[in-house]
Amino acid sequence: MELRTVLRHRLATQRLTGPPLPTAADVVRLLTCVQAQEREHACFSLALRSRATTLTEVRAELDSGAFVRTHILRPTWHFVAAEDLRWLLDLTSPRVERVLAVQLRRSSVDERQVGRALEILAEALAGHNFLTRKEIGVRFAADGLPESGQDLGNLVMVAELRGLVCGGPIRGVQHTYALVDEVVAPTPARTREEALTELARRFFAGHGPASIRDFTRWASLTVTDAKAALADSGDGLERVDVDGVPHWYDPALLPGQRSGRPGSPARCGPGPRRAHLFPTYDEAVLTYPAVNFPPPRDSPAPAAPDQWWATVVVDDVRVGTWKRTVGRNAVTVESRLLGTLDDEQRGLVEAAAEHLGDFHGLPVRHVESRT
Structure with a gap:
């Protein structure tokens, strides 16, 4: 597949061209996880792909809990749909925590402090008592725990990765934290194999055409796990080669683009000309180190x-x-x-x-x- 065709497929799949998705939360579901350490930039990414075209509309969906902001998939902030939070944490958090453990060992934080921090968070946030990071720091300081800086951030990140807390409603310009069990409905558990297969299917459907390298970087997976998950993801994905490198995508997610011939790839014409001011860390740019x-x-x-x-x-x-x-x-x-x-x-x-x-x-x- 030629590079221009690959790029047009990605733009269409991610709804940067063609009809937008109804809501910002629908965009998060399509992409599975949306990198969001720069919150308003990430909100603009969702607006570019949906009918929620203003910051006010996107923030209203975020505040409603349709999707949440938390540390997941990699040791950075992401938006994730509420119904996807638990199974993605179960699958990806162990590897992320191993990365975080290196940072904790370099600091003054020990396991006793981690355990105490989790207890304090469970107590302080109970009853939908949403707190900012600064307010959490005050609670920690009263118990001799780090009040600010990277150590405070790492303690809260452990709580996120273990599924205790996630982002709550925005207060002014500050994000708050909430207890997951109070703001996210229970969802069925998945086996590791089921979760890996679902993650592969969802990644290549929402980001394709993409390579194994793109998938492993995005999901913090080993190449072995990524290849096994792709092999188990079924027949819905089509393979194309880009400069000799296999890429996969889901032609069904290119609305109105199928050629009509069985087994043939979706066709994606150039469409009307347009410019894109991609936000910082946008999935359409960040995801693909090699083919961009x-x-x-x-x-x-x-x-x-x-x-x-x-x-x-x-x-x-x-x-x-x-x-x-x-x-x-x-x-x-x-x-x-x-x-x-x-x-x-x-x-x-x-x-x-x-x-x-x-x-x-x-x-x-x-x-x-x-x-």
């Missing part, structure tokens, strides 16, 4: 100077970087774009910036520099 949006031929896209600069794509080509500053009265979008873009392409980038302004409910000030 290329710069124009013989004209490399500007490099991101730091983590706050994200990717600008026009159609399926990387043409620059951008970042945003949300002020009281406007959103400032700074972009570093290739000087070779034509007027139509620049108009598409302007439209994408206006979309960001609509998301925040503010006018946009776009400041562009050319390379």
Whole structure:
């Protein structure tokens, strides 16, 4: 499969082109886990793919508990649907905790403190008493536990990985924590084999075409586990080779794109031209270390100077970087774009910036520099 076809398939599957999904929670279910350490950037990722097009609408779904924000899959924040939380934690937390254990050994935190922290959290959050991280730190300090910094964060992360707490409603600009058993309904347990198979099916369906390497990085799995899970995931996935590397995807998740011939891959035409201001850590960019949006031929896209600069794509080509500053009265979008873009392409980038302004409910000030 040609690179441009791969990229168009991904954009269509993730609903970045074509009809959006009804809700932000539907996007989280499609992608299974959405990296979300930059919360509002991650909310914009959901808005780009759904009919929940504003920050207010996405946050309302988050606050309702339709999906939650927690440390899962890898040692970082993710959005995950409430009904997927427990089985994903059971499957992936042991490997993540082994990574976290190295950090704990380097600090002053010991097993006794971990146990006491879990007890305090269970007591402090009981009865839907949602607390911010700072408020939890005050409770910890009263018992001689770390009040702030990485040690506090690691203790709370252990509680997340063990399924005791997860993110609660947002209070102002601060996230809160809640007891999982109070905000997430019980769900049936899965065997490890069932969970691995489901995770493989869901990953390649929501992120395909993707490779085994993409899957192992995304899910923190061993190659052995990833290959076994893929083999057991059934006949719904189709394999294509990209530069000699096997990739898998689910053609059924390309609405209206099937060619109609049995066994033939879905066809995904170019569709209307558009630009994408992908948020920091967006799944469409972050997931694929090897096969990703290329710069124009013989004209490399500007490099991101730091983590706050994200990717600008026009159609399926990387043409620059951008970042945003949300002020009281406007959103400032700074972009570093290739000087070779034509007027139509620049108009598409302007439209994408206006979309960001609509998301925040503010006018946009776009400041562009050319390379």
